[in-house]
Amino acid sequence: MKRFNGFVIKEFYHIFRDYRTLLILFGMPAVQMMLFGYVLTNEIKDAKIAIYDPSGDVVTRKISDKILSSGYFILERNLNSVDEIDPVFRQGNVKLAVIYEPGFAQKLEKRGKARIQLIGDASDPNTANMLVNYASGIISNYLISMNSEKVPIQIIPEVRMMYNGELKGVYMFVPGLMAMLLMLISALMTSLSITKEKELGTMELLLVSPMEPYQIIIGKVFPYVFLAFLDACIILLLGHLVFGMPIMGSIFLLLLESFLYICMALSLGILISNITNSQQVAMMISLVVLMLPTILLSGFIFPVENMPLIMQVLCHIMPPKYYITIIKSIMLQGNGIEYVWRETLILIGFTAVFLALSIKKFNVRLT
Amino acid sequence: MSVPSVHVQQLTKRFKDTLALDDISFDVGRGELFGFIGPDGAGKTSLFRILTTLLLADAGICTVEGFDVVKDYRQIRKISGYMPGKFSLYQDLTVEENLKFFATIFGTTIRENYDLVKEIYQQIEPFKNRKAGKLSGGMKQKLALSCAMIHKPEVLFLDEPTTGVDAVSRLEFWEMLKRLKASGITILVSTPYMDEASLCDRVALMQSGRIMTISTPQEVISNYPLSLLSVKSGDIYTLLGELREYPGVHSVYAFGQSAHVAYQKNDITPESLHFFLKSKGHKQVEIIETVANIEDCFMELMTSPMKE
Numbered sequence: 001m002k003r004f005n006g007f008v009i010k011e012f013y014h015i016f017r018d019y020r021t022l023l024i025l026f027g028m029p030a031v032q033m034m035l036f037g038y039v040l041t042n043e044i045k046d047a048k049i050a051i052y053d054p055s056g057d058v059v060t061r062k063i064s065d066k067i068l069s070s071g072y073f074i075l076e077r078n079l080n081s082v083d084e085i086d087p088v089f090r091q092g093n094v095k096l097a098v099i100y101e102p103g104f105a106q107k108l109e110k111r112g113k114a115r116i117q118l119i120g121d122a123s124d125p126n127t128a129n130m131l132v133n134y135a136s137g138i139i140s141n142y143l144i145s146m147n148s149e150k151v152p153i154q155i156i157p158e159v160r161m162m163y164n165g166e167l168k169g170v171y172m173f174v175p176g177l178m179a180m181l182l183m184l185i186s187a188l189m190t191s192l193s194i195t196k197e198k199e200l201g202t203m204e205l206l207l208v209s210p211m212e213p214y215q216i217i218i219g220k221v222f223p224y225v226f227l228a229f230l231d232a233c234i235i236l237l238l239g240h241l242v243f244g245m246p247i248m249g250s251i252f253l254l255l256l257e258s259f260l261y262i263c264m265a266l267s268l269g270i271l272i273s274n275i276t277n278s279q280q281v282a283m284m285i286s287l288v289v290l291m292l293p294t295i296l297l298s299g300f301i302f303p304v305e306n307m308p309l310i311m312q313v314l315c316h317i318m319p320p321k322y323y324i325t326i327i328k329s330i331m332l333q334g335n336g337i338e339y340v341w342r343e344t345l346i347l348i349g350f351t352a353v354f355l356a357l358s359i360k361k362f363n364v365r366l367t
Numbered sequence: 368m369s370v371p372s373v374h375v376q377q378l379t380k381r382f383k384d385t386l387a388l389d390d391i392s393f394d395v396g397r398g399e400l401f402g403f404i405g406p407d408g409a410g411k412t413s414l415f416r417i418l419t420t421l422l423l424a425d426a427g428i429c430t431v432e433g434f435d436v437v438k439d440y441r442q443i444r445k446i447s448g449y450m451p452g453k454f455s456l457y458q459d460l461t462v463e464e465n466l467k468f469f470a471t472i473f474g475t476t477i478r479e480n481y482d483l484v485k486e487i488y489q490q491i492e493p494f495k496n497r498k499a500g501k502l503s504g505g506m507k508q509k510l511a512l513s514c515a516m517i518h519k520p521e522v523l524f525l526d527e528p529t530t531g532v533d534a535v536s537r538l539e540f541w542e543m544l545k546r547l548k549a550s551g552i553t554i555l556v557s558t559p560y561m562d563e564a565s566l567c568d569r570v571a572l573m574q575s576g577r578i579m580t581i582s583t584p585q586e587v588i589s590n591y592p593l594s595l596l597s598v599k600s601g602d603i604y605t606l607l608g609e610l611r612e613y614p615g616v617h618s619v620y621a622f623g624q625s626a627h628v629a630y631q632k633n634d635i636t637p638e639s640l641h642f643f644l645k646s647k648g649h650k651q652v653e654i655i656e657t658v659a660n661i662e663d664c665f666m667e668l669m670t671s672p673m674k675e
Binding site (some may be wrong): 002003005006007010013014017018200201202204205206207208209210211364365366 | 416419420421422423440441444445447449451453454455456457458459460464467468469471472473474514
């Protein structure tokens with residue numbers, strides 16, 4: 001035990017004396033949180049629009065008011081002719097143009113029909129789609145409130161988005177970020193720190209000592225369990241306090257699942273360091289084989305359901321996917337273990353397989 | 368010699384196409400200071416790694432203090448100290464932290480075995496708060512030796528401990544080894560410097576994975592089969608080539624400012640050689656008979672065909 005303590009203390013010296021490691025450990029979660037929270041957001045907020053309103057009557061002004069007071073849009077320009085639409089899009093600020101028919105209110109009154117054209121800037125198709133949807137939603141709402149007494153029968157679908165009523169991106173990126181960062185810290189950092197000993201030749205000395213291989217490995221990994229766990233807490237706290245990410249379920253269960261995920265990632269890191277002797281290779285494997293799939297194939301950014309079958313199969317062997325499913329279920333739906341036991345078992349299975357492979361691959365000698 | 372401290376019998380190690388160790392056998396007695404002398408690539412490091420249980424041999428038997436390097440590797444790891452050829456301590460830890468760490472993983476403390484490393488460690492103790500990466504070459508070696516000894520090993524394996532160390536530190540290092548030996552530790556040391564051979568009890572001259580000879584440094588020298596002349600001239604460069612052409616010359620090597628000419632006894636007389644060199648236009652020719660040193664012996668062994 002004393003040996004083990006001495007080893008862990010040494011490991012902490014390494015970590016705390018290398019400012020780059022520290023930066024990755026504690027700078028990255030904060031920076032990523034801010035990036036995803038403020039910069040890479042796909043929510044609609046203050047989108048700039050242009051309005052062409054040749055009739056300028058009560059109804060069109062009322063509709064424009066409704067659109068602008070929704071909080072999603074702000075008016076960039078009032079257009080004076082249809083010809084201005086193209087230049088205004090080309091300038092790049094305006095994402096949506098609202099065009100009313102001339103004599104809008106009159107036509108509505110006489111024929112019961114008037115036309116509004118919504119033109120979106122589809123150079124960013126997702127945003128354009130969303131803007132158009134939001135705007136038409138607002139318009140039809142207005143129409144319904146206007147006509148409610150006159151029309152005898154109508155079907156009004158009332159849409160409700162469960163668990164994330166405001167469709168906030170934060171609900172998506174906090175779990176994704178946790179999966180990604182914990183994977184990075186646990187797998188990358190441990191595989192680097194073990195291969196570093198191999199590169200420096202100190203592994204030779206450790207092997208020649210009476211330390212058992214498992215003691216060496218646990219000693220090297222232990223500080224990272226602790227630090228990764230700390231990081232998980234930081235992300236949760238930031239997400240909760242700064243971005244209002246709810247934690248509906250049990251925090252204890254959430255932390256327990258995170259701990260399990262960290263162990264899974266660490267055993268993966270050990271496995272990587274066992275099959276390579278250089279820090280560079282370990283880094284490449286960690287980044288290419290772990291990071292990219294974590295980001296792309298975990299459902300973090302792209303929904304798994306829309307992928308081709310082969311990719312979907314690939315997604316199912318990505319451990320982060322299960323972790324993201326688990327913590328979303330706990331945080332957003334407030335579910336207990338009875339809803340996530342299957343994913344939990346899968347994570348335990350991954351951990352066991354990686355550990356078994358590592359032990360099988362571990363060499364009590366050089367090469 | 369009673370039970371040998373290290374016993375190696377018909378050891379062979381192959382790396383893909385190269386034969387790193389070719390059928391090596393030797394015994395090292397308890398408390399002996401045993402040197403392996405040979406150029407880079409002679410197989411010294413492979414041998415040390417096999418003895419410290421880091422590598423597996425392809426064939427042969429090795430025991431350290433009676434423990435088999437394959438079966439009983441755990442026991443060997445408890446009783447041996449190893450200093451790899453490459454400086455392998457933690458550069459970002461201080462001198463004291465390194466020593467403390469190695470004491471801890473061997474289940475001991477600095478205080479417990481301070482006497483053992485005192486003489487060496489005291490020299491670097493003034494710098495104990497300095498990072499190991501910032502030490503000079505000589506100090507690094509002293510720290511590495513301290514770390515290899517802190518657990519009071521019975522057998523010490525030092526792989527090229529003096530490579531890249533200045534002459535003064537090298538001398539100091541060997542002084543330390545002699546004192547260690549006095550305390551009864553078996554020491555196996557390898558070096559590419561032939562002048563260090565004379566400081567060992569016995570030496571094994573190695574080349575291309577083979578041991579060419581094992582004996583005391585005195586024996587190595589007294590077994591030298593040839594006679595030697597040390598030749599000096601104003602122009603050392605042409606001298607070497609012209610000496611090689613002289614009939615009866617066995618071999619010529621530059622040795623500092625002079626050339627060592629080896630020949631079969633009675634084949635050459637200094638007078639005739641002097642005359643020959645004069646006729647070639649050499650000035651300030653100086654020829655003296657000399658005794659072979661360990662380097663001459665090694666050169667001879669290296670060029671002579673292997674005894675089967």
